[in-house]
């Protein structure tokens with residue numbers, strides 16, 4: 053599923069639109085420890101986290117993840133967002149908890165697969 | 172006659188406790204490696220290993236220096252600091268072991284996975300450390 057389509061189907065607000073909203077996502081990774089994320093997240097995945105410091109930008113850039121989704125309505129400061137913009141990252145925030153967001157993404161991806169299978 | 176091997180050298184200062192610019196050395200190295208057209212998975216391995224070593228110098232050692240030398244078939248990344256050294260390297264290498272301060276933990280650091288991550292992603296990793304004098308981590312990444 054393309055990022056922009058996913059965003060249109062779940063409650064979230066784009067804080068920083070990155071260079072590639074048409075990027076295809078295959079899943080997600082939920083964790084608030086940077087060393088785990090940088091080593092484990094895949095480039096087609098959305099990173100679900102409550103972290104919002106500038107280090108999130110560094111880790112998302114290094115790991116080339118598809119998007120950072122801040123959960124629990126976490127916001128990001130303007131200077132951090134401008135750095136994210138420089139790096140071409142996409143950052144969104146959702147009022148959902150990390151668990152709810154993961155479930156929601158998973159359901160959307162599954163629903164799309166089922167539809168694709170029927171066609 | 173042996174031809175001299177041409178290499179590219181990069182050097183970066185790592186400032187102590189500078190959480191804002193943390194990862195810049197790795198990010199710049201990643202760009203340089205991408206530019207020469209290496210396999211993205213090799214670039215990613217190098218970037219992750221270097222990031223962890225860079226962050227350790229920033230968090231645990233009051234800063235340091237990163238030296239990168241790119242050879243035709245591999246890259247050597249060396250991160251050196253004059254920090255407190257690591258008293259027990261075997262312990263430090265254990266997944267989950269961390270002495271990171273609370274301020275670092277609050278920002279998502281201190282998982283105790285940095286050194287294990289370097290080992291996982293590097294083709295070779297060497298730690299030279301003397302308590303009271305400093306630590307040098309040398310990382311080798313092969314391109315093929």
Ligand SMILES: Nc1ncnc2c1ncn2[C@@H]1O[C@H](COP(=O)(O)OP(=O)(O)O)[C@@H](O)[C@H]1O
Nearest residue numbers: 227231232263269270271281282283284285286
């Ligand atoms: N450059 C360094 N200087 C001093 N101590 C270090 C250095 N690098 C690592 N250490 C020690 O090894 C521990 C484990 O490091 P690491 O696996 O990267 O985990 P973390 O950085 O999350 O604590 C650190 O908590 C610290 O005690």
Ligand SMILES: [Mg+2]
Nearest residue numbers: 223227285286
């Ligand atoms: Mg570390």
